[in-house]
Amino acid sequence: MGRTALVTGGSRGIGAAISKALKAEGYEVAATYAGNTEKAEAFTAETGIRTYKWNVADYDESKAGIAQVEADLGPIEIVVANAGITRDAMFHRMTPEQWKEVIDTNLTGVFNTIHPVWPGMRDRKFGRIVVISSINGQKGQAGQVNYAATKAGDLGIVKSLAQEGARAGITANAVCPGYIGTEMVRAIPEDVLNSKIIPQIPAGRLGEPEEIARCVTFLVSDDAGFINGSTISANGAQFFV
Numbered sequence: 001m002g003r004t005a006l007v008t009g010g011s012r013g014i015g016a017a018i019s020k021a022l023k024a025e026g027y028e029v030a031a032t033y034a035g036n037t038e039k040a041e042a043f044t045a046e047t048g049i050r051t052y053k054w055n056v057a058d059y060d061e062s063k064a065g066i067a068q069v070e071a072d073l074g075p076i077e078i079v080v081a082n083a084g085i086t087r088d089a090m091f092h093r094m095t096p097e098q099w100k101e102v103i104d105t106n107l108t109g110v111f112n113t114i115h116p117v118w119p120g121m122r123d124r125k126f127g128r129i130v131v132i133s134s135i136n137g138q139k140g141q142a143g144q145v146n147y148a149a150t151k152a153g154d155l156g157i158v159k160s161l162a163q164e165g166a167r168a169g170i171t172a173n174a175v176c177p178g179y180i181g182t183e184m185v186r187a188i189p190e191d192v193l194n195s196k197i198i199p200q201i202p203a204g205r206l207g208e209p210e211e212i213a214r215c216v217t218f219l220v221s222d223d224a225g226f227i228n229g230s231t232i233s234a235n236g237a238q239f240f241v
Helices: 013-024 037-047 059-073 096-114 118-124 135-139 145-168 190-200 209-219
Strands: 004-007 028-033 050-053 076-081 127-132 170-177 231-234
Touching (some): 004 013, 004 059, 013 028, 013 037, 013 076, 028 037, 028 059, 050 059, 059 076, 059 096, 076 118, 118 127, 118 145, 127 145, 135 145, 135 170, 135 231, 145 170, 170 209, 209 231
Parallel strands (some): 004 028, 004 076, 028 050, 127 170
């Protein structure tokens, strides 16, 4: 296939599953990471997927990193904006620093990732953008005002980009995972998972990172060219009002 895909936060968790799935489909994949070089190097050694370190919250770092990826692998035609953090606190205890750090990474980081590649996509008349949002961006979540705000904002980003990019052959869509069995979620005490989280999921289980990856591989494919500005909810039927 030969197209180059950039996956932010692509060496761990859901991002790692997405990176591997895209590579299996024949894409050239670049995965970014923010801090853990040892784990990123192990991921590259295991998969053959190149990893690049930069902070998506910093526009200049993102632009320079993207330029390096394109020098190494070719023009980026697929972007999966997956990098994200949590700094949870009930709102009355949330600090301005906790608010800003999450906004800068999860929301501004999406801008910083897409904006440098957007002109090239427009020039080439092709692009695929997928933003990994969250069920909590759809329904809200106590203790996550900052995180939910960013993930709801991500849905506004893709709906707007879809309208701007459609005539240039660019699609922008979102995937909203529910509770997925990543390292972070499985670190929750088992009694809490079994008593409070899994009972909310009609499927009766956590999702798997590979299930989110399959949503992404479809959305970036040529077969999904008429799907634009949409949100796929992958949550085991954990519906909400």
